[in-house]
Amino acid sequence: MKTLLLILITAAPVAAQVPYERILEAASEPENWLTYSGTYDAQRYSTLDQINRDNVDQLQPAWIYQTGSLQKFEVSPLVVDGVMYISEPPSDAAALDLRTGRPIWTYRRSLPQGIVTCCGQVNRGVALLDDQVFLGTVDAHLVALDARTGRVRWDVEVADYTMGYSVTVAPLALKDKIIVGIAGGEYGIRGFLDAYDPRTGERLWRFWTVPGPGEAGHDTWSGDSWLRGGAPTWVTGAYDPDLDLLYWGTGNPGPDFIGEVRLGDNLYSESVIALDPDDGELKWHFQFIPHDIHDYDATQVPVLLDAEFRGEPRKLVVWPNRNGFYYVIDRVTGEFLVGKEFAKQTWALGLDENGRPIEDPATIPNKRGALVYPDDDGAANWYSPTYSPQTNLIYQNVREKGGIYYLADATYEPGKIYMGASRRVVPGEDPKGFLRALHPLTGDLVWEIAVHSPPWAGLMSTAGGLVFSGTMEGDFFAADARTGDVLWRFQTGGRVYANPITYMSEGKQFIAIAAGNALLTFALPGLSPLGWRSPANWDRIEEGMSEEQVVAILGPPTKREEQFLSYLQLSYEGQVEGSGFVSGNITLERNQVAGWMVEPPVFDH
Amino acid sequence: MIAGTKGLAGSVFLNEKRLFVTRCPSAELRMRPRTMKRGVPGIGAVGVGLLSFVVLWAQPLFAVQVSDEGQGKRLYESQCGSCHGPLGNGGKGANLAQPKLRRATNDQALFNIIRRGIRGSEMPGSPLTPSQVSSIAAYVKTLGRIEPEDVPGDGIRGETVYARFNCARCHTVSGRGGSVGPDLDDIGARRSAAHLREALIEPEASLPNGFLQLRIVTRDGRTLTGIRLNEDGFSIQFRDLSGRFYSFWKDELDTIEQQWQRSPMVSYEARLTSDQTDDLVAYLVSLKRAQ
Numbered sequence: 001m002k003t004l005l006l007i008l009i010t011a012a013p014v015a016a017q018v019p020y021e022r023i024l025e026a027a028s029e030p031e032n033w034l035t036y037s038g039t040y041d042a043q044r045y046s047t048l049d050q051i052n053r054d055n056v057d058q059l060q061p062a063w064i065y066q067t068g069s070l071q072k073f074e075v076s077p078l079v080v081d082g083v084m085y086i087s088e089p090p091s092d093a094a095a096l097d098l099r100t101g102r103p104i105w106t107y108r109r110s111l112p113q114g115i116v117t118c119c120g121q122v123n124r125g126v127a128l129l130d131d132q133v134f135l136g137t138v139d140a141h142l143v144a145l146d147a148r149t150g151r152v153r154w155d156v157e158v159a160d161y162t163m164g165y166s167v168t169v170a171p172l173a174l175k176d177k178i179i180v181g182i183a184g185g186e187y188g189i190r191g192f193l194d195a196y197d198p199r200t201g202e203r204l205w206r207f208w209t210v211p212g213p214g215e216a217g218h219d220t221w222s223g224d225s226w227l228r229g230g231a232p233t234w235v236t237g238a239y240d241p242d243l244d245l246l247y248w249g250t251g252n253p254g255p256d257f258i259g260e261v262r263l264g265d266n267l268y269s270e271s272v273i274a275l276d277p278d279d280g281e282l283k284w285h286f287q288f289i290p291h292d293i294h295d296y297d298a299t300q301v302p303v304l305l306d307a308e309f310r311g312e313p314r315k316l317v318v319w320p321n322r323n324g325f326y327y328v329i330d331r332v333t334g335e336f337l338v339g340k341e342f343a344k345q346t347w348a349l350g351l352d353e354n355g356r357p358i359e360d361p362a363t364i365p366n367k368r369g370a371l372v373y374p375d376d377d378g379a380a381n382w383y384s385p386t387y388s389p390q391t392n393l394i395y396q397n398v399r400e401k402g403g404i405y406y407l408a409d410a411t412y413e414p415g416k417i418y419m420g421a422s423r424r425v426v427p428g429e430d431p432k433g434f435l436r437a438l439h440p441l442t443g444d445l446v447w448e449i450a451v452h453s454p455p456w457a458g459l460m461s462t463a464g465g466l467v468f469s470g471t472m473e474g475d476f477f478a479a480d481a482r483t484g485d486v487l488w489r490f491q492t493g494g495r496v497y498a499n500p501i502t503y504m505s506e507g508k509q510f511i512a513i514a515a516g517n518a519l520l521t522f523a524l525p526g527l528s529p530l531g532w533r534s535p536a537n538w539d540r541i542e543e544g545m546s547e548e549q550v551v552a553i554l555g556p557p558t559k560r561e562e563q564f565l566s567y568l569q570l571s572y573e574g575q576v577e578g579s580g581f582v583s584g585n586i587t588l589e590r591n592q593v594a595g596w597m598v599e600p601p602v603f604d605h
Numbered sequence: 606m607i608a609g610t611k612g613l614a615g616s617v618f619l620n621e622k623r624l625f626v627t628r629c630p631s632a633e634l635r636m637r638p639r640t641m642k643r644g645v646p647g648i649g650a651v652g653v654g655l656l657s658f659v660v661l662w663a664q665p666l667f668a669v670q671v672s673d674e675g676q677g678k679r680l681y682e683s684q685c686g687s688c689h690g691p692l693g694n695g696g697k698g699a700n701l702a703q704p705k706l707r708r709a710t711n712d713q714a715l716f717n718i719i720r721r722g723i724r725g726s727e728m729p730g731s732p733l734t735p736s737q738v739s740s741i742a743a744y745v746k747t748l749g750r751i752e753p754e755d756v757p758g759d760g761i762r763g764e765t766v767y768a769r770f771n772c773a774r775c776h777t778v779s780g781r782g783g784s785v786g787p788d789l790d791d792i793g794a795r796r797s798a799a800h801l802r803e804a805l806i807e808p809e810a811s812l813p814n815g816f817l818q819l820r821i822v823t824r825d826g827r828t829l830t831g832i833r834l835n836e837d838g839f840s841i842q843f844r845d846l847s848g849r850f851y852s853f854w855k856d857e858l859d860t861i862e863q864q865w866q867r868s869p870m871v872s873y874e875a876r877l878t879s880d881q882t883d884d885l886v887a888y889l890v891s892l893k894r895a896q
Contacts, residue, residue, distance in 0.1 A: 111724075
């Protein structure tokens with residue numbers, strides 16, 4: 001016993017060690033969810049298939065974590081090595097034990113008075129890098145927390161919240177940097193994208209999404225309008241390690257609805273920007289809407305995929321845009337390839353061969369009221385799409401709802417709304433919502449599921465042949481990714497304003513979603529979290545797995561012995577109901593499973 | 606306890622006086638050690654149930670007379686003094702006997718803090734009426750006239766004492782250090798010098814609320830000692846003294862021994878010279894980071 005205790009005490013404390021290399025290879029460990037969109041290509045696709053078309057109808061709740069907040073709960077959780085990391089609105093964070101759903105620590109931020117956010121004091125998630133958790137806050141700070149304890153390592157100001165700046169985006173951990181965007185496009189901010197040193201909080205670079213004097217694109221803003229030009233960056237981007245390019249969407253120019261005070265194309269608002277992550281240098285940009293006057297923020301998650309396009313292999317970024325068009329863009333050069341309506345829209349008569357919209361002047365906000373589709377909540381919004389390589393389809397939750405816009409004054413005052421229109425709903429209209437499956441290279445509709453109201457839920461697809469989504473009426477559901485047949489649904493009792501994720505814990509696949517003010521997890525019944533007591537879990541052990549992977553499946557070992565050279569032996573033994581005394585050993589060499597044995601035979605098949 | 610108050614969500618009128626029933630969220634944890642260690646008579650009778658009640662008499666509801674400094678003082682002593690000290694010079698709660706308060710930067714902020722508490726801290730809100738809160742706030746402002754607490758010692762030297770005695774093995778400053786002991790990031794704003802001195806000499810007399818050392822024996826024979834993070838009817842989460850995190854279903858465990866009033870921290874009374882103690886206390890008092 002003494003030896004055992006010594007081993008336990010000298011063992012390194014279990015800290016979330018998430019080096020950049022691990023996030024880069026996140027697809028190789030689908031049992032965890034290491035970054036906002038699952039992987040840097042932001043496909044939000046998981047290769048897990050324990051939950052699949054054949055058994056998803058048995059999915060049932062595992063545990064539920066209640067937040068104390070009444071704000072919209074927009075989190076995309078992260079999962080690593082037995083712990084789930086979430087943010088809670090307005091600017092809190094928690095680490096939850098995957099086994100039980102119970103909090104390991106919570107971070108409760110004391111916020112100053114007078115914070116302004118257009119659309120709720122929300123937060124979409126944290127980032128993990130090495131042993132730290134990174135959280136943006138509505139008072140426009142970036143905070144680094146010790147992943148083990150939630151204690152503050154550092155806390156730096158990103159921007160001045162009294163000017164209308166806030167951070168709601170989940171940061172992106174990339175190489176040795178934390179990338180953070182800003183919100184506040186309704187307050188006349190000047191937008192940017194930042195990179196911070198994870199060790200110190202020092203800002204390493206800032207890319208202004210509204211160029212200042214002397215910078216390229218500055219002449220696309222009349223007068224001094226650039227000072228209040230907006231172009232916020234409030235949704236997490238994607239990264240291509242081969243091209244070493246960071247892709248990020250930018251929001252509306254300010255004021256949202258009045259174009260006369262900011263003549264010109266208003267770069268780089270309403271764009272996808274491709275940056276060198278090392279220094280923030282702009283490599284290319286594509287502007288979806290030059291001089292937007294409808295508040296159609298291009299703040300969506302860029303989805304990266306490689307495909308044969310018109311006969312040649314190409315690296316693409318695809319984009320179901322808030323403005324109702326689906327875009328296919330070459331992500332090496334920024335060349336526009338395809339633009340196709342995927343939702344009801346009336347603001348554009350079409351796109352020209354360069355993807356530049358031909359706008360319908362009748363939809364420009366005026367004193368009498370101008371009707372336009374979609375309204376400024378958009379056909380899409382911040383919530384995530386997903387691409388399934390298994391079905392070769394892209395999935396998007398779609399909003400079809402119009403608005404009537406009346407021009408209003410917009411006088412800039414720091415920290416005050418700076419928009420320039422009021423909105424009325426369309427009388428008698430019954431807004432519609434859909435989950436749509438689109439052909440990734442054309443944007444053509446393959447199937448759709450009508451949901452009751454325009455949704456605010458993100459999507460996730462899995463190798464189980466499933467796509468998961470939620471509704472404003474509280475339904476969380478799984479559909480057959482090929483056909484759109486709804487195979488399972490669960491009434492969560494709260495509106496779904498969040499993206500689903502999936503992960504493994506103790507040999508079981510889980511699906512997690514935030515709904516209402518709670519975080520819910522689901523798994524298949526039968527396989528209770530038995531860890532090493534479950535023969536099915538021993539079946540999952542494979543050569544080459546790491547100690548962490550083994551422990552994720554079997555649970556912590558009864559005994560852990562480091563042996564000569566670089567061998568490690570994990571032992572599991574004890575009474576198991578129905579099987580008697582069970583004893584198993586796993587040998588790892590250089591942290592890779594080299595072999596294992598387990599008795600009695602029922603456990604070894 | 607006064608019969609008839611149970612089950613009343615708010616208050617009852619009794620002989621034209623208003624009876625306030627106030628839930629004291631930390632009463633259980635705070636009282637238990639006192640009961641055991643010092644044997645305060647009568648406390649045991651109040652009960653160590655889930656809810657402990659503090660009952661107090663106050664002015665009738667409609668007599669909004671903030672000018673009564675006596676009322677502010679009485680309310681302060683009954684509602685606030687157990688954490689902030691009878692003279693406001695701190696203890697478990699922040700030292701209020703200073704001319705400028707760190708968070709309550711103006712009257713409105715002071716009022717709001719007394720009313721709503723401070724999120725993420727040990728300071729709870731209170732169900733007192735606005736006039737009562739105002740009278741407490743008025744009294745708290747008078748506390749600033751008290752002479753500041755005398756903190757001998759040198760904080761710079763104290764930092765080297767902190768390093769030399771490896772306090773960071775268990776405690777964190779700026780998020781760096783161990784995970785077993787409490788975070789000391791802004792301990793100087795949350796605890797008085799006297800309280801910190803006491804904690805060094807007799808750690809087990811000044812444990813933070815909810816701090817519980819556990820000894821656990823698993824069904825497969827392992828014995829683990831650590832600090833509880835969380836517990837429910839079916840599971841328990843804790844961190845062992847090396848900082849390793851564990852989560853068990855209770856049916857995986859043979860024994861859960863709750864070691865209330867035990868601390869892994871040893872007394873530093875004999876380990877530190879009195880100069881070193883002064884210096885270390887001065888260093889801890891200097892830790893006042895805002896957020």
